[in-house]
Amino acid sequence: MKLLVFSDIHADLHAASNLVKRAVDVDVVVGAGDYVMPRQGLGEMITTLKKIERPVVLVSGNCENTDDLKSACRAWQNVHVLHGEQIAIDGMSFYGIGGGIPITPFGSWSYDFSEAEASNLLEDCPSGGVLISHSPPKGILDISSDGRRLGSKALRDTVMTKNPLLVICGHIHASAGQIDRLGKTTIINAGPEGIIWNLADDLQVRS
Secondary structure (H helix, E strand, O other), rough: OOEEEEOOOOOOOOHHHHHHHHHHOOOOEEEOOOOOOOOEEHHHHHHHHHHHHHHHHOOOOOOOOOOHHHHHHHOOOOOOEEEEEEEEEEEEEEEEEEEEEOOOOOOOOEOOOOOHHHHHHHHOOOOOEEEEEEOOOOOOEOOOOOOEEOEHHHHHHHHHHHOOOOOOOOHHHHOOOOOEEOEEEEEOOOOOOOEEHHHHHHHHHOO
């Protein structure tokens, strides 16, 4: 299964149009949040992205909440918006959690969750699937532009106990476009340009 993964396009309609073009070459498209600037322009962004004809799996970022994202995607037939939920596509499980984790310093506009709330939302994450989270795990692809580690302990604990095949995240722009591993799991901080990833590579590592 070939994926096109992306995050943090922040209202860049040109980047969104490029993702639509690249999506013809993959099986599933995955978005890890922050499609807009804070709470603005979500409808226009989704109008552009819904030209993607492949199955699409999205989680919210901290710049849009899950309810608004689901509402904006209501007329999009082939999209799945996940938050503490999973969907199976061609036998592969995709589990999603949105929002900033841990709570950001940005104030009331930011859609955030505490580590405890995130642990509860991640409780049903299956083993061996694809985990989509706006925030990265603590210590992996989470270094900010000023050198701080801003990832989530709850996500790290989930990766270590559930061993997903792949984690797709974003949120920390300074780490965008980078790939690393945590235990047996590949971690991708996807970024706005998008990365094409073949899950067969991860399956081969585990075989």
